[in-house]
Amino acid sequence: MNAYLGIDAGSISTCLAALSEDGEVLAAKYIRTQGNPQEAVADGLTQIRDETGSDLSVLGVATTGSARRLVGVFVGADVVKNEIIAHAVAAIHCHEDVGTVLEIGGQDSKIIIIQDNIVVDFAMNTVCAAGTGSFLDQQALRLGIPIEEFGDYAREASSRVKIASKCTVFAESDMIHKAQLGVAREDIIAGLCEGIVRNYLSNVAKGKRIHDRVVFQGGVANNSGVADAFRRELGMEITIPKHRAEMGAIGAALLARRRMRRDRYDTSFLGFELRRVDFESLVFECDNCPNQCEVVELRRHGVVVDRYHYRCQRWDLPGAAEGLSPSDSSAQGSAAEEDAKGSRVSSALTPH
Ligand code: SF4
Incomplete structure (x- = not known):
């Protein structure tokens, strides 16, 4: 073959x-x-x-x-x-009418704006690990929850507590602080997912006009908590490809x-x-x-x-x-x- x-x-x-x-x-x-x-x-x-x-x-x-x-x-x-x-090529191959690709991988994140199957704008953040897969892995380890279950925990939240997410150090110390206040793990995880999306939109996607037909890919797209947070923040439908990580x-x-x-x-x-x-x-x-x-x-x-x-x-x-x-x-x-x-x-x- x-x-x-x-x-x-x-x-x-x-x-x-x-x-x-x-x-x-x-x-x-x-x-x-x-x-x-x-x-x-x-x-x-x-x-x-x-x-x-x-x-x-x-x-x-x-x-x-x-x-x-x-x-x-x-x-x-x-x-x-x-x-x-x-x-971009993969997103267009799998979803012909894609307008925006949100990608969060293990160590960096990107946004790609596509018009008529042409990349017209993009941005990439390789400097700060806040909101990337490796940061989420660390927090999952610290909380003693498999990363695959993060999204399920977030969906069980009764409220989404705000977590400072501009940098990994602040986010981690804020999570510890919220836990010491007695905030439920589900609420902290939901807050973390929201924080990651906030951080992404105000940094990587800053100044970008997000075109309709959004595809979310990269390893973090496996995390349904982050995908849900994108849907809420953008007020748009988000498509997640079958092979999002690959x-x-x-x-x-x-x-x-x-x-x-x-x-x-x-x-x-x-x-x-x-x-x-x-x-x-x-x-x-x-x-x-x-x-x-x-x-x-x-x-x-x-x-x-x-x-x-x-x-x-x-x-x-x-x-x-x-x-x-x-x-x-x-x-x-x-x-x-x-x-x-x-x-x-x-x-x-x-x-x-
Ligand atoms: S150190 Fe200077 S000469 Fe050497 S590769 Fe870099 S730019 Fe070129």
């Missing part, structure tokens, strides 16, 4: 999706990264192959997420794209499909046995100017295949110096990507 793979490699979770040539989801996996993106990806690929069968033939693979370049080199990605475009990976797989169909070259995918690949990631400081960039260098079987995280061209690999376009360089197995804002995504949306 032919398939396209997408990998959304984040600091908290690593999501993988395998799509058929028609864009149908064959398998979707959510794996905790636990500080080791390579191991998480290797695990995920094994799970995908186990679920779909060993005759799976990969026609293309794309990576997205904060570790997209690292994982892109690790798996031999054909396409490396940022999360904004991957989430939408970035689904978008990446769709982008791989678009690229491979358009450019028609053989995939660079290194296969499912990635643990056999001798892969190394190094960080060194460049002291050639006061910027003192911490350059990331990736090697496969001892050969440098990518460098990034620096501010000039000093450490560009020869291919980049020759002015290869993103598609050229990705065709040769190294990582490259295109900007999200203003990119037309409509051509990637149809399942054909």
Whole structure:
């Protein structure tokens, strides 16, 4: 069976999706990264192959997420794209008339405004963890409640107590304070869900006009308490996709499909046995100017295949110096990507 793979490699979770040539989801996996993106990806690929069968033939693979370049080199990605475009493409694929994507993941959150299947505006918050999945995980642990049950607790609340949610430190100390006052856990959890939504709308979504037909995706969309709070605050219907946590990976797989169909070259995918690949990631400081960039260098079987995280061209690999376009360089197995804002995504949306 032919398939396209997408990998959304984040600091908290690593999501993988395998799509058929028609864009149908064959398998979707959510794996905790636990500080080791390579191991998480290797695990995920094994799970995908186990679920779909060993005759799976990969026609293309794309990576997205904060570790997209690292994982892109690790798996031999054909396409490396940022999360904004991957989430937008997935949302449009699953919900053709989407106007706004609300996305809250493990470590960051985003809003994407879409008009006629084109991204017209977006914002992303990577600075503050308040309101993200990792913050909710911490609070669930502290309260002794599985995160999966957070939404059920919130729905049992008799009142929604206000929790300061502008930053993780304030939120946590306010929750402790409310508990000491005797406020019920259900009410605190409901207040926390409301606070997360308030924080999102006044920071990430600040100044954005939320278009009708809202899709809520990312790992936190599993939390029905937060979804309910969005419905109340916005006064709008919110759609939650079936594979809400894996939408970035689904978008990446769709982008791989678009690229491979358009450019028609053989995939660079290194296969499912990635643990056999001798892969190394190094960080060194460049002291050639006061910027003192911490350059990331990736090697496969001892050969440098990518460098990034620096501010000039000093450490560009020869291919980049020759002015290869993103598609050229990705065709040769190294990582490259295109900007999200203003990119037309409509051509990637149809399942054909
Ligand atoms: S990589 Fe470039 S910008 Fe960064 S420290 Fe070296 S010379 Fe300066």
